[in-house]
Amino acid sequence: MKEIINKIVSKYLKYRYSSIEKFIKNPFDAQDQVFEYLIGNGKKTRWGDQYDYFNIKNYHDFQRRVPVSVYDELKPWIQRMMHGERDVLWPGLIEMYSKSSGTTEDKSKFIPTSTENLIDCHIKGGWDAATILYNNRPDSKLFAYKNLLLGGSLQNFEDNPNIRIGDISALMMTNMPYLGKAFHTPDIKTALLPDWNQKIPLMSQIASKEDVSAIGGVPSWLLVLLKEILKITEKENLVDVWPNLEVFFHGGVNFAPYRKQFMELIPKEDFNYINVYNSSEGYFAIQDDLISDSDDMLLLLNSQIFFEFIPFDQYGSKNPDTFTIRDVELGVNYVILISTNSGMWRYVVGDTVEFTSLSPFKIRITGRTKHFINVFGEEVMVSNTDKALQVALAKHNALMEEYTVAPIFLDGTHKGGHQWLIEFSKSPADIAEFKRDLDLTLQSLNSDYEAKRFNDYVLSELELSVVPNGTFYRWMESRGKLGGQNKVPRLSNSRNYVENLLDFSKQQ
Numbered sequence: 001m002k003e004i005i006n007k008i009v010s011k012y013l014k015y016r017y018s019s020i021e022k023f024i025k026n027p028f029d030a031q032d033q034v035f036e037y038l039i040g041n042g043k044k045t046r047w048g049d050q051y052d053y054f055n056i057k058n059y060h061d062f063q064r065r066v067p068v069s070v071y072d073e074l075k076p077w078i079q080r081m082m083h084g085e086r087d088v089l090w091p092g093l094i095e096m097y098s099k100s101s102g103t104t105e106d107k108s109k110f111i112p113t114s115t116e117n118l119i120d121c122h123i124k125g126g127w128d129a130a131t132i133l134y135n136n137r138p139d140s141k142l143f144a145y146k147n148l149l150l151g152g153s154l155q156n157f158e159d160n161p162n163i164r165i166g167d168i169s170a171l172m173m174t175n176m177p178y179l180g181k182a183f184h185t186p187d188i189k190t191a192l193l194p195d196w197n198q199k200i201p202l203m204s205q206i207a208s209k210e211d212v213s214a215i216g217g218v219p220s221w222l223l224v225l226l227k228e229i230l231k232i233t234e235k236e237n238l239v240d241v242w243p244n245l246e247v248f249f250h251g252g253v254n255f256a257p258y259r260k261q262f263m264e265l266i267p268k269e270d271f272n273y274i275n276v277y278n279s280s281e282g283y284f285a286i287q288d289d290l291i292s293d294s295d296d297m298l299l300l301l302n303s304q305i306f307f308e309f310i311p312f313d314q315y316g317s318k319n320p321d322t323f324t325i326r327d328v329e330l331g332v333n334y335v336i337l338i339s340t341n342s343g344m345w346r347y348v349v350g351d352t353v354e355f356t357s358l359s360p361f362k363i364r365i366t367g368r369t370k371h372f373i374n375v376f377g378e379e380v381m382v383s384n385t386d387k388a389l390q391v392a393l394a395k396h397n398a399l400m401e402e403y404t405v406a407p408i409f410l411d412g413t414h415k416g417g418h419q420w421l422i423e424f425s426k427s428p429a430d431i432a433e434f435k436r437d438l439d440l441t442l443q444s445l446n447s448d449y450e451a452k453r454f455n456d457y458v459l460s461e462l463e464l465s466v467v468p469n470g471t472f473y474r475w476m477e478s479r480g481k482l483g484g485q486n487k488v489p490r491l492s493n494s495r496n497y498v499e500n501l502l503d504f505s506k507q508q
Helices: 002-025 027-042 046-050 059-065 071-082 115-136 168-174 178-182 196-207 219-233 256-265 382-395 431-445 447-456 471-478 496-507
Strands: 096-100 109-112 146-149 154-157 160-166 212-217 247-250 272-278 283-286 297-299 305-311 334-340 347-358 361-368 399-408 417-426 463-466
Touching: 002 027, 002 115, 027 059, 027 305, 071 109, 096 168, 115 168, 115 272, 115 283, 146 196, 154 168, 160 168, 196 219, 212 219, 219 256, 219 399, 256 382, 256 399, 272 297, 361 382, 382 399, 382 431, 399 496, 417 496, 431 447, 431 463, 471 496
Parallel strands: 096 160, 146 212, 212 247, 247 272, 417 463
Antiparallel strands: 096 109, 154 160, 272 283, 283 297, 297 361, 305 334, 334 347, 347 361, 399 417
C-alpha cells in the first residue's frame, strides 16, 4: 500500500514541477504578479491608508512611498493586530504569530502569519522541497516511510487567548495537510512539547521504532536528537536504525561546519542533503541541484513574497539603493528585503545574501546584518568563518558542535585580535596547529582580514578557547533559548556573548 501511495504522490510532484519551471523561465512576470497581489491587498489595510497604496501604480511608486522597515518600526502595528484589531498590516484578523529571535537576545519578535502566508508560502515551500527532491531523485520514497521533523512549540498569547504564538515549524506542523501528518513522526502532540529535556528523549523513543526516510531541522539541534537515538538503540550509525533514510532537509545555519559529522552519522553514498531557506517570515529558497557540491538555493519567486535587495555597504545609510531581481548582480553582498502576504512591508529579515546565478536566480546566505566583525576594518562575515572552520576541521579530522567569535579590543599594550570559543565533539590532535591553520585559512578567504594580519600589524593571530562538551546547549537552556528558532550568534562586534559564555563555562 505504501508503495502505491508513494507512486501516486510521485506522479503528482512530477506534474507540480511545471509551476517551478514556469517562474524559472519567467522570473520577472512571477514577481510582477506577486507585487500586484500584495499591493491590491495592502489597499485594504490601515498601513495602506497611511502610505497611500491607492496611488501605487508601479515599483517606483512603492519605493518612494513605503519605508524600509526593521522589526521595531513594525512592532506597534503588530501589537495592535495581536490585541485583536483587524485590517492593520494585512486584510482581516491574523491569529497566528511566529516567535523568532534569531539570536540569544532576550527580546523576541512576533511575526504575523496569516492563513494565506502559512498555506501559500510556508506549506507550499514544503511541497516545493519535496517536488525538487523527486525531480532530482525520481526513485525517492518520502511517502512510503516516515518523516522526522524537529520543530518547536505553541502557546496562547497571554493578552489575547485567541492568538497562538510559537515557532514557524510548530505552526506548520499544526496545520500540516493530512497526507503530511500520516507520514510524520512522532505524533504532533509529542513534536510540539515545549520542554526540550522532555521532548528529546520521548521523540527518540518513538522515532527509533519507526522506518524513517527523511529528517529535517536545524543541524545543531537535530544532532542532539540523533545522538540520543543512537544512544538508546546502541547502533553505530543512523543507517543501522533507519535503512531507508534518504534525505536531510536542513536550514537555519550554514551546514558546512556540520557536514562531516552528519556524514559519519549517515554513511550512505547516495544520501541527499537539501539546503532550505525557511524563516519565520516565509519560505524563500531551496537547493535545487543535488548533483554538484554547490548548496546555493533557487529563489522561490511565486510564493507571494516580493523581494528587494540593498547593497550591504549601503545598509544603515539614510537613502540606500534598493533593487529588485531585475537589477541585482553576481557576487555582491546584499541585505534582503521582503514584502509578504502577512503584511511585513519592505521588511529587513536580517540576513545577507549574494547571487550565484541570475538564470535562474540562485542565492547563498552570507551572514546576518548584525553578525559580523568589523572593529578594525577586517569586515569578517559569517560565511568567512564558517568556511575557514570547515577547512580546518577537515584538515585536522575534528568535529565541532558550536562556535562563536568576538573581537579582542586594543588596550594600549596589546594589539587587537579575534577570540574564538569552540565546542568540539572530536578535538583536533594539536590545538596550536589547528588554531594556526584556522587563522591562515581565514586570511585566504578574506583579504581585509589578511591585510590587518600582515606582520601582526593591526591584528594578532586569533585566540582559541575550547569550552567543555555541552556548554553551548546548557548556556542556551539557561537563557530559555532551546529550539530551532534560537541560534548561537556566530559573530559579534562586542564581547557580550563571549564573556557571558566564558563566565557560564567556569560555573559548570
